[in-house]
Amino acid sequence: MVNKSTTKKGRPAKKTKSSSKQKQGNPVPWKSILFKLGLTLVILVSAYAVYLDAVVTKQFEGKKWAIPAKVFARPVELYVGNLITPGDLQSQLRRQGYQAVQDVSRPGTFARNGSQFIIYSRGFHFPDGAEPSRYVKVDFQGSEVTRLAGRDGKSLPLLRLDPQPIGGIYPASYEDRLLIRNAQTPRYLIPALLAIEDRDYYDHFGISPTSIARAMVANLKAGGVVQGGSTITQQLVKNFFLTNERTLVRKGKEAIMALLLELHYDKEEILETYLNEVYLGQHGRRAIHGFGLASQFYFAQPLKELDLARTALLVAMVKGPSYYDPRRYPERALERRNLVLDVLAERSIVPVAEVERSKKLPLGVVSRELVSTNDFPAYIDMVKEQLRKDYDEKDLTSEGLRIFTNLDPVIQREAQKSVTSTLKALGKDNQLQGAMVVSSAQTGDLLAVVGDRNPGYAGFNRAIEARRPVGSLLKPAIYLTALERSGQYTLTTPVNDTPVKISDGRGGYWEPQNYSRESHGQVPLYLALAKSYNQAAANTGMAVGLSSVLDTLKRLGIEQELPPYPSVLLGSPSMAPIEVAKMYQTIASGGFRMPLRAIDAVVDSQGKPLSRYSISVERAFEPGPMELLRTALGIVMKDGTGRRVYQYVDKDIKLGGKTGTTNDLRDSWFAGYSGDLVAVTWIGHDDNSPTKLTGSSGALKIWGNFMSNVPVQSVQSLGASNVTSIWVNPSANGRSHRYCEGAIQLPYIKGSEPQAYAGCKADVKDSLFDKIKGWFE
Amino acid sequence: MMYYTISRTERCEKAVFFSPRLFVALLFAGALAGCSTPVLIQEEQPEVSSSPYEQRQDALGTLLNQAWNAREAGRFDEAESALGRAMRISPTAPEVYYQLALLRQDQGRFEQSRQLAERALSLGPGFMLERKINHLLRALNS
Numbered sequence: 001m002v003n004k005s006t007t008k009k010g011r012p013a014k015k016t017k018s019s020s021k022q023k024q025g026n027p028v029p030w031k032s033i034l035f036k037l038g039l040t041l042v043i044l045v046s047a048y049a050v051y052l053d054a055v056v057t058k059q060f061e062g063k064k065w066a067i068p069a070k071v072f073a074r075p076v077e078l079y080v081g082n083l084i085t086p087g088d089l090q091s092q093l094r095r096q097g098y099q100a101v102q103d104v105s106r107p108g109t110f111a112r113n114g115s116q117f118i119i120y121s122r123g124f125h126f127p128d129g130a131e132p133s134r135y136v137k138v139d140f141q142g143s144e145v146t147r148l149a150g151r152d153g154k155s156l157p158l159l160r161l162d163p164q165p166i167g168g169i170y171p172a173s174y175e176d177r178l179l180i181r182n183a184q185t186p187r188y189l190i191p192a193l194l195a196i197e198d199r200d201y202y203d204h205f206g207i208s209p210t211s212i213a214r215a216m217v218a219n220l221k222a223g224g225v226v227q228g229g230s231t232i233t234q235q236l237v238k239n240f241f242l243t244n245e246r247t248l249v250r251k252g253k254e255a256i257m258a259l260l261l262e263l264h265y266d267k268e269e270i271l272e273t274y275l276n277e278v279y280l281g282q283h284g285r286r287a288i289h290g291f292g293l294a295s296q297f298y299f300a301q302p303l304k305e306l307d308l309a310r311t312a313l314l315v316a317m318v319k320g321p322s323y324y325d326p327r328r329y330p331e332r333a334l335e336r337r338n339l340v341l342d343v344l345a346e347r348s349i350v351p352v353a354e355v356e357r358s359k360k361l362p363l364g365v366v367s368r369e370l371v372s373t374n375d376f377p378a379y380i381d382m383v384k385e386q387l388r389k390d391y392d393e394k395d396l397t398s399e400g401l402r403i404f405t406n407l408d409p410v411i412q413r414e415a416q417k418s419v420t421s422t423l424k425a426l427g428k429d430n431q432l433q434g435a436m437v438v439s440s441a442q443t444g445d446l447l448a449v450v451g452d453r454n455p456g457y458a459g460f461n462r463a464i465e466a467r468r469p470v471g472s473l474l475k476p477a478i479y480l481t482a483l484e485r486s487g488q489y490t491l492t493t494p495v496n497d498t499p500v501k502i503s504d505g506r507g508g509y510w511e512p513q514n515y516s517r518e519s520h521g522q523v524p525l526y527l528a529l530a531k532s533y534n535q536a537a538a539n540t541g542m543a544v545g546l547s548s549v550l551d552t553l554k555r556l557g558i559e560q561e562l563p564p565y566p567s568v569l570l571g572s573p574s575m576a577p578i579e580v581a582k583m584y585q586t587i588a589s590g591g592f593r594m595p596l597r598a599i600d601a602v603v604d605s606q607g608k609p610l611s612r613y614s615i616s617v618e619r620a621f622e623p624g625p626m627e628l629l630r631t632a633l634g635i636v637m638k639d640g641t642g643r644r645v646y647q648y649v650d651k652d653i654k655l656g657g658k659t660g661t662t663n664d665l666r667d668s669w670f671a672g673y674s675g676d677l678v679a680v681t682w683i684g685h686d687d688n689s690p691t692k693l694t695g696s697s698g699a700l701k702i703w704g705n706f707m708s709n710v711p712v713q714s715v716q717s718l719g720a721s722n723v724t725s726i727w728v729n730p731s732a733n734g735r736s737h738r739y740c741e742g743a744i745q746l747p748y749i750k751g752s753e754p755q756a757y758a759g760c761k762a763d764v765k766d767s768l769f770d771k772i773k774g775w776f777e
Numbered sequence: 778m779m780y781y782t783i784s785r786t787e788r789c790e791k792a793v794f795f796s797p798r799l800f801v802a803l804l805f806a807g808a809l810a811g812c813s814t815p816v817l818i819q820e821e822q823p824e825v826s827s828s829p830y831e832q833r834q835d836a837l838g839t840l841l842n843q844a845w846n847a848r849e850a851g852r853f854d855e856a857e858s859a860l861g862r863a864m865r866i867s868p869t870a871p872e873v874y875y876q877l878a879l880l881r882q883d884q885g886r887f888e889q890s891r892q893l894a895e896r897a898l899s900l901g902p903g904f905m906l907e908r909k910i911n912h913l914l915r916a917l918n919s
Contacts, residue, residue: 074865077865077866079836082866127858128854128855128858128859129855129858157834157835157836157839158840158866160862440865440868441868442900590899592896600861612854612857614857614861616892617892617893617896618892619895675869713869716901718899719901
């Protein structure tokens with residue numbers, strides 16, 4: 001426990017008493033000795049009480065606990081046009097502890113009738129203010145929200161749900177709690193707690209002689225300890241100030257401190273502290289304290305929403321949270337819960353009928369996986385990394401900060417599912433590992449991070465820590481460098497896919513081969529990228545200059561200092577998926593470099609905003625060359641090494657991306673984007689042994705799987721004013737007519753487009769005809 | 778309303794202060810046209826006095842309206858939040874980036890304002906919005 005300080009042992013007053021001896025025969029001043037002894041005892045006890053009083057008040061005032069920072073996912077927002085499947089919405093509601101009911105009448109409940117939902121959202125205090133609880137009808141058509149209306153039938157622009165808690169930043173003690181006020185407790189919690197634990201609470205002064213007597217009788221009858229006589233105040237003192245030892249001295253101390261506590265503080269404050277202090281379970285290393293957190297931990301619901309049966313279960317568990325653990329020992333827990341319910345009926349706290357109804361209900365405990373607050377450890381790692389730049393570890397683990405992140409719970413789950421299921425499908429090799437990073441293509445919001453094939457695994461986070469050679473993923477930087485020189489390079493400029501031998505800068509030679517071991521001679525630039533020809537990339541890279549390519553990589557967002565070796569061109573540097581994501585983010589956003597942001601805002605325990613991590617952008621590339629590169633990366637997907645993606649995604653959706661494969665098939669990479677998402681996937685072995693997978697036969701499958709399960713938008717043209725689109729015969733680097741065989745339409749920076757025709761019919765008349773035809777089309 | 782008056786007055790003063798030439802031109806034009814300076818300034822400033830999103834009922838429009846009003850009233854934090862939400866809902870809507878660029882301008886973060894305006898331009902704004910963005914860029918560059 002964090003705020004607990006050790007107390008000094010009581011000085012044994014008895015010593016004085018026992019050391020006094022009486023001598024017979026002499027007149028003994030009995031009264032005087034006894035008086036002195038009594039006085040000494042009183043003084044000593046008083047002094048000790050003064051000391052204890054200081055301990056009690058010091059710890060009880062001010063901050064009672066270290067409250068770990070709470071981390072939240074981005075809230076689900078519903079609005080007309082929003083793309084989310086009804087199934088995803090329903091499971092998200094369940095995950096957030098929304099109860100499916102017939103009659104939606106209180107916050108935290110919902111009803112679904114086919115494609116129509118009625119949701120009674122919970123109010124929540126966001127960094128930008130309070131969002132009230134709302135009753136909203138939501139209509140779907142397929143995966144699209146088509147209508148949102150309030151109780152009165154009037155349409156609403158949008159509904160923001162409370163955010164899903166996804167973890168915390170814990171101190172070394174791993175003690176966690178969610179502070180609540182007495183007013184935030186459900187109707188029967190306090191009456192039930194007092195009925196079971198301390199029925200004279202409002203009448204005693206810290207210790208209850210009647211309770212002790214009652215307990216003694218019960219214990220004598222039973223021939224052992226079956227009942228405790230401790231009051232709530234004593235229990236609090238024991239938990240809050242003392243250790244668990246069962247000695248008389250500690251009991252005495254406990255009694256004095258309980259009296260002192262009652263002397264200084266009112267019943268409500270003591271009770272509130274108890275409600276927050278009481279230990280109610282264990283989640284791995286994390287200790288669950290207080291009813292607020294216990295409610296989330298067992299039911300995924302805010303405490304206030306608990307029904308009678310659930311309330312009774314929590315009260316039942318106070319006696320022994322591990323013995324009555326409803327997940328491990330449901331029968332025991334059920335029996336004791338019903339006992340609590342019976343007591344409530346006996347003492348007329350709750351009507352008998354309601355008790356009987358509640359007794360028939362199941363425990364209502366959600367699975368541990370559902371509320372696993374560290375469900376997304378890889379993402380939380382990113383959050384911590386970003387937070388540590390601005391906050392002290394101590395503040396993070398004790399000040400009760402609330403961290404609002406950009407994690408999209410639906411995207412995150414789909415990403416993890418894709419990694420897990422693809423690796424499973426790829427074979428029986430359980431050693432095969434994977435990682436994935438997903439961000440918002442236009443804003444850099446980090447939406448999902450997967451660091452292991454097993455969901456919830458909180459160990460080595462490959463998305464951030466596994467640095468592996470990236471292979472062909474860097475090739476776009478070579479061609480972008482070239483395309484920025486529009487006088488020299490266009491998408492159809494022939495580049496040399498011919499054997500190359502270059503000094504490797506370290507005394508040897510570098511002679512890269514193509515994957516197929518064949519050279520293809522002169523190929524159009526876009527095709528060299530689409531087919532990922534190594535020799536073409538090496539030759540082009542050397543032609544534009546290694547230092548220029550390194551500069552392009554830097555501008556694309558690669559922060560690490562890369563060595564000026566030619567092998568860099570073919571991706572010899574090792575990078576983590578998150579670094580690769582930064583580079584492809586710049587391409588996906590059309591040439592704007594922006595940080596990947598895991599955190600949106602941080603507020604203090606009172607809800608006051610402390611920091612906001614807003615988008616910041618920087619144009620790193622002109623739209624013209626970027627449009628050309630994006631066209632080539634689109635061809636990678638349509639006709640190149642990434643074409644398998646369209647086995648997963650609708651052919652009409654424009655995507656861009658690049659495969660990456662490293663020597664001996666050790667690493668399989670895929671990096672790509674849609675109009676709204678950037679995703680980087682990696683597959684490999686932790687011991688770096690070969691995987692027998694190329695980028696296309698491995699990581700691409702995770703990517704495609706993922707994209708097929710989330711709403712995807714097409715990549716849009718950048719609309720660069722200096723770009724013109726013409727029909728060409730790419731292999732001849734000449735203009736063509738659209739009806740000529742092999743003709744394709746490609747963008748060119750104005751003035752760099754080929755002038756001569758190399759199509760099937762190269763006369764001007766046809767060209768004019770084409771033009772006119774083009775106007776009508 | 779009061780907030781708006783203050784902010785508009787400030788804006789007029791800013792324009793006058795930073796651009797003596799414009800001031801002379803406006804006076805001259807004002808005399809010719811027989812109308813007062815603020816009207817002309819309104820013509821120069823494509824931003825209209827009340828939120829252009831006031832009538833919008835959709836999610837994006839509602840948030841843009843909220844952001845506009847908050848920014849006009851100097852509640853920058855609120856404007857920032859509303860734009861953050863708008864950006865999550867419509868990450869390719871150029872209006873969101875334009876509004877954020879205006880907010881950065883009001884916050885005195887001119888370089889970021891310029892970058893965001895460029896970003897808005899890159900997302901294919903319509904004719905009217907493009908004009909507004911270009912106006913902002915000119916103001917930032919001057």
